[in-house]
Amino acid sequence: MTSTLVTGPSGAGTKSRAARLVDTAARTWRTNLAALPTLAAVVIFIAMIVYGEAAYGRILQYNTISNLLINNAHLVIIAVGMTFVILTGGIDLSVGAVIAFSSVAGLMLANAGWPAWVVIALMIGFGTAFGVASGVLIQFFNVQPFIATLAMMFLARGLASTLSTKPERLSDESPVRSLATKFKVIDGERVNDLVLTPGVLIAVLVIAVGFFVLHRTRTGRTVYAIGGSEPSAALMGLPVVRTKLWVYAISGTLAGLAAVVYTARLGIAQNITGIGWELDAIAAVVIGGTLLTGGAGYVLGAVVGALVLGLMNVLITRDGGIRPEATTIITGGILLVFVLLQRALTARKRE
Template sequence: MSNARTLAESVPPAADLPESKQPQQVSRFSGLWERSQTLIPTLAALVLLFAMLIYAEIAYGRVFHAGTMSSLLVSFAPTIILAVGMTIVIISGGIDLSVGAVVAFTSVSGVMLMNIGVNGWLAMLLMIVFGAMFGLISGVMIQYFNVQPFIATLAMMFLARGLASILSTTPVIAPEDSPIMLLATDWKIIDGPKVNDFTVTPGLIIAVLVVLGGMFFMHRSRSGRTVYAIGGNESSAKLMGLPVARTRVWIYVVSGALAGLAAIVYTAEVGGKAQNVTGIGWELDAIAAVVIGGTLLTGGYGYVLGSIVGVFVLAALRLIITKDGTINPEYLTIITGGVLLVFVLLQRALTRRRAS
């Protein structure tokens, strides 16, 4: 009996059991707070976007009109496609400086193929394949030859731009009956008063599908989680048995393929005209949009949807400068650099806070 009484007294009372859940609740709240901190740059970009649009509406008017919004979306469809690919690359801890030059090469080569009689649909498919090949070379150099992503993609940038210049130094135009022209067809969604119609194009629909596909890939697939793991800690990803080598190569293949797709959409929007100077600086616009949207340049954190917000921030800046008419267009680069600097500093402050 004494042994039984001693055993009963050693059992903790039932009232103490809920207290054991407190550490779990604390860890849950701390994890939620940590995740919310990663969203701060994206939320800041969203606030900045709406602030600029409201200012433009008050100062110049006709900003929130359907026609203005549809024109803005259609014109930035290629940048949206590039930003999705760049987001995946930067989250993995890499960089891709070749996408602008790849757009030029694939655009020129695709139009020239159409002009010599190659089926238009096949030529567009080859444009995507050409872009993927540049990405494949970059990925192999980075993964298997230990070349820094900056150097590998810089080499591909010079190669693609040089090949585009060799193909043609003058603009080339696709045949009028080429199917690539269909991607610029206006589809009226809202029939507004006068010219205030909300229209979309197949090219814009392609950009939207790329965004949805990128979101699903990064947040709902095993490969997307592997990309985050590589960017967060590559050594840990290897120890976990994740396919690091294969995934890194595929990341650059996807980025190159999306550059080829962006070339198709852009070439259609400009009436089938392609030239070797197309895409100069587009890689920097894509990187700026990704960083403004909240993706860390060091990798491991970022959101595809945040990068799209970053694209719209750049679009709003361009819209304000265009509507004002008195601002020198060269100031767009200065303003973009200033905005980018602010968001980089914000990222650094949040990173240091998490590290401490």
């Protein structure tokens, strides 16, 4: 007795191909499940632009884009550094205070006549020192990241207050201010020009380097592996200790760099500078799709998250009827939604 395999349109062969297509689609969905929060952040950002244009107008124009990028360059920089830390399952609460200390110390040195390049190098170096100190406490003294970076936050804020308790102003002739010099990229109608600053270009460079390190180097793969399972990463022979030191050093260094960009733009620094910025950075990273438990996330997602927060401030300012305090409430609501989304995706992955 012979049997015939039916491969026609209604046969078993067709069904098997359909089943394979379904399986492929399911695998693709599971593989890209981690990117869903980042996609959601992009959708929210686009929706905010559409709403702002419809409600207030003049959102999709060059000068609004320019202000959004210039005013949030420092937040983008610290969000990139925070992404490295959170990807390992850690946290850095010190970045706002580090910016305060680096800004006050750098501004005072600049006004004392120190060369601009020395001042900038020292401001970045101060941030690196705090980051390395946090990493050493965490890795070699088994201090929890929350406690270690909290201690660095108090230390940096206290040192900033020791230096000065009143606003310090950067001299108008200081070369440091050149980092905030605006240059025209696109000549629009009337005053609607697209302008950028060296600070924005620095932020773009930080994004590019951060993306390359995380997605194209062994260090980046180790960062993701540590966040996924630190014991497993150690068993695989990955440089866990060195990498964890690196991520906190990177976060501190970028906090120092953000202090340079911010101080150059405003020309003022004080001991209360940066209060709550660590929470803004964490919010930007989480809104951008990075899991708080580590192991999944993207630098570009953190950038989108930072721009969402920046655009939200623009819309609240344009409205005029919303109290500025509402920014915190809205940020908290958005953050809660994304945390719940992350929890749902994590549960889905376990299934």
